[in-house]
Amino acid sequence: xxxxxxxxxxxxxxxxxSGVIVKETPKLDLDLYIANYRGRTCFDRLLLIGRSSVxxxxxxxxxxxxxxxxxxxxxxxxxxxxxxxxxxxTDPESQLDTAWIDNTEKxxxxxxxxxxxxxxxxxxxxxxxxxxxxxxDLGEHLEQVGDLGAASDAYLRMRPEASTQAHIVGVAKHLIxxxxxxxxxxxxxxxxxxxxxxxxxxxxxxxxxxxxxxVTGIANLHSDKFYxxxxxxxxVGDPSICQGCNDxxxxxxxxxxxxxxxxxxxxxxELQSRVLDxxxxxxxxxxxxxxxxxxxMFVNGRYSACxxxxxxYRADYLLDIHLQPHVPAIFxxxxxxxxxxxxxxxxxxxxxxxxxxxxxxxxxxxxELITMIxxxxxxxxxxxxxxxxVAVSTDDRAEMQAKGLEMAKNYEKEALERxxxxxxxxxxxxxxxxxxGVGNAMSSISGETWFDDTRRQLSQGESSAx
Amino acid sequence: xxxxxxxxxAFPPEGPLDDDVAYDQAIQAHLLKLTxxxxxxxxxxxxxxxxxxxxxxxxxxxxxxxxxxxxxxVPSLVExxxxxxxxxxxxxxxxxxxxxxxxxxxxxxxxxxxxxxSLLPPAVAVEVVSAAILKIDPTGSMFTSTHLQLAKLAYxxxxxxxxxxxxxxNIVFYPGMAxxxxxxxxxxxxxxxxxxxxxxxxxxxxxKATSVLEYDLLSGMMFCSKRDWEKAHAAFERILTFPTRxxxxxxxxxxxxxxxxxxxxxxxxxxxxxxQYAGPAAAKAYQILGKPYKEVASLFDTTNAEELRxxxxxxxxxxxxxxxxxxxxxxxxxxxEWQIKNLQKVFSKISIAEIRQQxxxxxxxxxLNSDDDIEALIQNMIISNSLKGVLEKNDDGxxxxxxxxxSTVLSEAEYAQELAKTAVQLKDLEPIFKATNxxxxxxxxxxxxxxxxxxxxxxxxxxxxxxGFESHVDDEDLMGGVTSTA
Numbered sequence: 001x002x003x004x005x006x007x008x009x010x011x012x013x014x015x016x017x018s019g020v021i022v023k024e025t026p027k028l029d030l031d032l033y034i035a036n037y038r039g040r041t042c043f044d045r046l047l048l049i050g051r052s053s054v055x056x057x058x059x060x061x062x063x064x065x066x067x068x069x070x071x072x073x074x075x076x077x078x079x080x081x082x083x084x085x086x087x088x089x090t091d092p093e094s095q096l097d098t099a100w101i102d103n104t105e106k107x108x109x110x111x112x113x114x115x116x117x118x119x120x121x122x123x124x125x126x127x128x129x130x131x132x133x134x135x136x137d138l139g140e141h142l143e144q145v146g147d148l149g150a151a152s153d154a155y156l157r158m159r160p161e162a163s164t165q166a167h168i169v170g171v172a173k174h175l176i177x178x179x180x181x182x183x184x185x186x187x188x189x190x191x192x193x194x195x196x197x198x199x200x201x202x203x204x205x206x207x208x209x210x211x212x213x214x215v216t217g218i219a220n221l222h223s224d225k226f227y228x229x230x231x232x233x234x235x236v237g238d239p240s241i242c243q244g245c246n247d248x249x250x251x252x253x254x255x256x257x258x259x260x261x262x263x264x265x266x267x268x269x270e271l272q273s274r275v276l277d278x279x280x281x282x283x284x285x286x287x288x289x290x291x292x293x294x295x296x297m298f299v300n301g302r303y304s305a306c307x308x309x310x311x312x313y314r315a316d317y318l319l320d321i322h323l324q325p326h327v328p329a330i331f332x333x334x335x336x337x338x339x340x341x342x343x344x345x346x347x348x349x350x351x352x353x354x355x356x357x358x359x360x361x362x363x364x365x366x367x368e369l370i371t372m373i374x375x376x377x378x379x380x381x382x383x384x385x386x387x388x389x390v391a392v393s394t395d396d397r398a399e400m401q402a403k404g405l406e407m408a409k410n411y412e413k414e415a416l417e418r419x420x421x422x423x424x425x426x427x428x429x430x431x432x433x434x435x436x437g438v439g440n441a442m443s444s445i446s447g448e449t450w451f452d453d454t455r456r457q458l459s460q461g462e463s464s465a466x
Numbered sequence: 467x468x469x470x471x472x473x474x475x476a477f478p479p480e481g482p483l484d485d486d487v488a489y490d491q492a493i494q495a496h497l498l499k500l501t502x503x504x505x506x507x508x509x510x511x512x513x514x515x516x517x518x519x520x521x522x523x524x525x526x527x528x529x530x531x532x533x534x535x536x537x538x539x540v541p542s543l544v545e546x547x548x549x550x551x552x553x554x555x556x557x558x559x560x561x562x563x564x565x566x567x568x569x570x571x572x573x574x575x576x577x578x579x580x581x582x583x584s585l586l587p588p589a590v591a592v593e594v595v596s597a598a599i600l601k602i603d604p605t606g607s608m609f610t611s612t613h614l615q616l617a618k619l620a621y622x623x624x625x626x627x628x629x630x631x632x633x634x635x636n637i638v639f640y641p642g643m644a645x646x647x648x649x650x651x652x653x654x655x656x657x658x659x660x661x662x663x664x665x666x667x668x669x670x671x672x673x674k675a676t677s678v679l680e681y682d683l684l685s686g687m688m689f690c691s692k693r694d695w696e697k698a699h700a701a702f703e704r705i706l707t708f709p710t711r712x713x714x715x716x717x718x719x720x721x722x723x724x725x726x727x728x729x730x731x732x733x734x735x736x737x738x739x740x741x742q743y744a745g746p747a748a749a750k751a752y753q754i755l756g757k758p759y760k761e762v763a764s765l766f767d768t769t770n771a772e773e774l775r776x777x778x779x780x781x782x783x784x785x786x787x788x789x790x791x792x793x794x795x796x797x798x799x800x801x802x803e804w805q806i807k808n809l810q811k812v813f814s815k816i817s818i819a820e821i822r823q824q825x826x827x828x829x830x831x832x833x834l835n836s837d838d839d840i841e842a843l844i845q846n847m848i849i850s851n852s853l854k855g856v857l858e859k860n861d862d863g864x865x866x867x868x869x870x871x872x873s874t875v876l877s878e879a880e881y882a883q884e885l886a887k888t889a890v891q892l893k894d895l896e897p898i899f900k901a902t903n904x905x906x907x908x909x910x911x912x913x914x915x916x917x918x919x920x921x922x923x924x925x926x927x928x929x930x931x932x933x934g935f936e937s938h939v940d941d942e943d944l945m946g947g948v949t950s951t952a
Contacts, residue, residue: 373812381814385866390814398875401884408888415895417707419902420638421743423660424709426906427640429675431719433712433747 007057010087014051020324025055026315034063039247040143040181041321043067043076049319050083056319058088065093072108073146074101108145115141132161139174152178169195169208176215180248188219209235210242214249217257218322226333227265233258234274239283249322255284257323259291260310263298264333268341272299303338304357310334336377339369343380343389351387467514473499474522474530478565490651493529493568500533511537512544519553528562529569536572539579551585558594563601567652571668573602574612581615588623592616596632602669603659606635607898610663610670613637614677617684626688633685634697638898639663640678641670644909658901679705679718686725690793695733702726703741706752710745721788723752727759728793735804737763758784762794766801771826774801778828801828803847810855810869817866818844818857841865 011021030049034042043064050060061084068077077100085094119134139154155174162168172195179187192212217232236242236258239251249257262275275281275295285292290309297306310331317323323330339358343349351366359365369389372378379392424430477496483489504511511518515538524531535557538544543551554576566573577598580591595616600606613632620629639660649661663669686701705722723740730737737760740749753760758781765774778785778794785794805825809816822840826833834840844867847853854870876884906912 370812381810381869382812383815384813384817384820385815385860385864388814395871395875398871401876401881404881405884405888408885408892412888412892412895415892415899416636416638419895419898420636420704421709422902422906423638423640423643424678426643427673428642428644429640429673429678430709430711431675431679431714431716431745431748433710433714 006089007054007087010057010083011054013086020052020318022053022315022318023055024315026053026319027313028316028319030056030059030063036250036252037246040071040073041247041249043071043073043080044181045321047076047080047083048321048324050080050087052324053315053319058084058091061087062091062093069097069100072104072144074104074108075146077101111141112138112145128161128163132158132163132167135161136170136174143178148178148182165204173211177247180215180218183222185219185222188215192216192219206237207241209237211245211248213237214242214245214254218249221257221261221322221326224326224329226261226330230258230261230265231274233261234278234281236284237280251284252287253320253322255281255288255291256317256320258284259288259295260317260323260330260334263295263306263310264330264337267337268299271295298338298341301341303342307335307338307358336372339365339372340378343378343391347391347393349389351382351389354389467517470503470511470514471518471521473503474518474527474534477527477529486651486654489564489653493565493653496529497568500530504533504537515544516546516549519550524553524557525560525562528557529565531557532561532566532569532572532576536569536576539585540575543585554580554585555590555594558598561598561601563604564653564655566602567662567667569668570663573598574610574669574671577612578615581612581619583619583623588619589625589628592620592623592625593628595619596629599632603663605659605897606632607637608639608641608659608663609637609673609678609681610641611673611677612670614673614681614684617681617688621684621688624691626691629688630692633688639901641665641673643905658897660901660905675708676716676718679708679716679722683718683722686722686729690725690729693796695729699726699729699733702729706748707741707744708748710748713745713747715745715748715751719748720751720755723756724759724788724790725793727756727763728790728797731763731766731797731804732793732800735807736767762797766797766804769805769824769826771801771805771828772831774798774828775831798828802826802834802843803852806844806847807853813869815866815868817864819864821867837865 015021034046037045046060046064046067049056050058050064053060061080064080065077065084068080077097081094081096084091085096088094115134115138119131119138122130122134135154135158139151139158142148142151142154152175155171155178158171158174159168162171172191176188176191176195179185179191192215195208195212213232213236217229217236220226220229220232233254236254242251242254258281259275262271266274275285276292276299285295290313294306294309297303297309314327314331317327317330335358339354342354342357351364354369355363355365366382369378369380369382373380373382381390381392382388383390476499477493479492483492511534515534518534519531519538522531522534535550535554538550539554558576558580577595579585580595583591585591586594595612599610599612599616616629616632620626620633639658641664643660648664648666649657652662652667665672682701682705686698686705689695689698689701702722702725706719706726708719727737740752744752762774762777762781765777768774775798778798782791785791802825806821809821809824818837818841821844822833822837825840834843841857844853844855844857848855848857856868856870857865858868859865
């Protein structure tokens with residue numbers, strides 16, 4: 001099925017694999033963007049862009065191939081080649097470089113064997129420190145080769161050999177690096193916990209804070225805990241140390257993740273105090289001025305401007321390895337918050353002005369408002385006759401009265417029910433099970449057991465009511 | 467005959483009987499004479515029984531009247547039927563509750579005969595039995611075997627209204643409760659019904675758990691046929707939370723659960739979770755047995771009318787087997803009403819045309835044919851008070867519905883009045899509470915337990931001296947203590 005346009009063909013395949021496809025041209029510059037990172041994440045990011053972005057597809061895939069060839073991971077090269085083979089069959093990169101593959105595989109095997117032999121020797125010598133170093137080298141090599149399972153085994157075996165706090169932290173960092181690549185988010189949180197086991201001085205703690213907060217934030221983001229994740233990103237701390245974590249995410253990413261998630265999960269005063277007035281996070285915001293602008297727009301109540309900014313960057317967010325799956329959820333959370341915040345000062349707004357601020361031209365906001373009201377996000381009612389959105393004014397007095405009467409009624413009902421159950425038990429009228437033997441034994445001592453039994457059941461009901 | 471008449475008229479005596487003791491003595495003596503008369507009559511009673519009834523007053527000489535009536539009705543009715551039955555009805559509607567406490571078994575035999583439906587036409591039978599039950603126990607808080615007979619008769623013959631006054635009462639006492647002892651004097655009008663209604667006084671036969679469940683099921687179904695969904699819901703809930711032991715669950719409970727699900731859709735528009743105090747084994751059984759019902763319920767809350775309809779149709783055999791076809795039809799027809807009611811959570815004013823577009827009938831799975839149909843439906847809902855709102859007309863002729871706030875603010879005085887009303891209701895529970903407390907407080911097990919507790923407390927206080935001594939030392943200067951003992 002040789003399609004006339006290989007790129008089109010490629011993206012139909014991607015779509016059938018339910019991948020995200022971004023047609024708009026993003027604002028990012030591929031070379032500058034990827035220069036922010038080092039290590040294995042470069043390739044992952046390039047491949048993701050290649051598979052998602054229509055305008056950047058071929059460039060990104062080519063970059064991915066050259067990135068893969070720089071390393072030792074053959075499987076990665078094959079993955080990238082599979083893509084480019086379809087997307088750009090005419091390019092020289094689409095020829096499989098079997099010579100490179102053979103050479104690299106051979107070299108990898110030899111290196112693995114060498115490291116294992118070395119490790120064996122260290123083990124015979126029983127020197128803890130050399131065993132640790134041997135394991136670390138082996139783990140790093142295996143990671144580069146792409147054998148993540150074996151690599152994490154090697155790192156795990158380092159733990160018993162660790163003799164200082166720094167060693168333990170090192171083990172944890174290596175392991176977290178692996179589980180992030182495997183996208184195993186609960187393990188990230190577990191390993192962060194292990195990394196923090198006491199005995200660290202303030203200074204050390206500060207040095208590890210960026211890494212620790214960054215990975216916790218990413219794990220929380222993927223677990224849909226936006227508020228926790230936002231707080232983590234806002235607390236990352238010193239940007240110069242954070243720069244060192246660019247094998248996971250860059251400082252620009254911290255600004256974007258932190259800002260977006262804060263917008264999605266915090267209210268205006270919290271945004272002001274935690275984001276805009278946060279002196280350490282300001283350094284990050286300077287890297288991504290549009291995020292700062294969006295946040296301050298939101299805080300100043302210019303919601304549609306805020307949404308416009310974010311909307312114009314949507315393509316960029318969709319090409320980020322961590323944000324991609326969560327963009328729709330984050331955007332709709334921000335949008336809902338904008339609508340709610342916009343409506344707060346009014347008791348009544350015309351639907352027309354709501355449409356002007358939030359709806360896409362020619363579309364009506366009504367169905368979105370209906371879903372928001374149904375889900376309880378927006379406390380308002382729609383008046384379709386006068387085309388108004390009316391705030392619900394709660395009459396506290398009426399509510400209190402209704403509650404009081406309700407409570408009195410329930411009290412009476414419960415009292416009656418309790419007495420009734422007691423008397424049923426006293427009259428030995430309970431429905432009994434057919435467990436033979438046990439049942440007989442129970443009924444012979446029923447005089448002792450009945451009231452304990454009912455009391456327990458009722459107190460369960462009570463605890464749920466209370 | 468004259469002698470018999472004299473015996474019959476001898477009680478109550480002319481003069482006032484000052485207190486319960488005198489009353490009790492007089493009636494006991496009278497009872498002996500009556501027993502003799504019935505057992506060993508000079509002339510068979512059925513020959514002149516009619517005359518005796520003519521000459522005695524059912525309201526004044528209730529006990530004697532009952533004795534004569536009983537011998538005429540049980541085991542079989544004597545001629546002339548019309549005459550005796552007329553007397554029977556007059557008696558059951560007017561007897562003196564204090565006197566007949568001494569002849570409970572005779573009265574219940576008569577009531578049983580009436581409930582069997584052979585004596586009186588069902589409509590009359592239900593009416594008089596309900597009246598009699600409430601005369602015996604005005605609080606209606608004690609369950610008797612007669613209750614179940616009445617419920618069966620009323621439901622099976624569709625004479626529900628006259629039975630409602632009995633069925634609506636809260637039942638909290640049951641025959642056969644442990645430690646209920648015979649009272650000293652039955653004529654004491656302050657006695658709790660749980661004391662004088664007893665299988666020994668003959669007012670009830672021993673009951674089984676299934677009788678209680680069956681009674682609640684019947685009353686729930688009666689409320690259903692009266693479309694009083696709230697009360698039906700409460701009745702079914704009593705069954706499904708019925709106390710169980712050893713993982714028990716009866717078939718009636720499972721049947722009640724199915725009806726309960728449907729009725730809660732009708733009364734609340736959704737299914738509330740099973741109360742936590744339902745037996746755990748029973749709750750598990752409900753989840754399995756009631757699955758098709760749960761599925762219908764989960765669709766009821768959505769806007770997907772078509773799916774609800776097909777789901778109901780798919781399992782129509784199940785509804786038929788469970789005899790819930792009628793309820794299911796009610797659920798389908800109530801669906802659209804609940805959809806309209808739910809609109810008030812989103813809209814404050816909405817035009818009829820929009821309501822028609824947004825709500826579907828679950829009977830057809832489609833929107834209604836015309837705006838007029840919707841308008842009529844809403845009119846009915848407003849009239850029946852299930853929807854608070856008004857229909858208005860715009861200048862350009864569009865009819866629209868304005869939802870009104872569901873709760874109106876009461877004035878301080880009205881609110882106080884409402885609260886006072888509940889307080890009174892709670893006070894009304896006091897005798898019930900007292901009776902239960904007395905009965906439980908004097909039970910042998912409880913007293914044993916109490917003595918054991920007291921003994922333990924006493925043991926503790928014997929231990930106390932040493933404890934006190936130690937704490938004493940703690941308070942003092944330790945060194946000083948050591949030197950003084952040394």
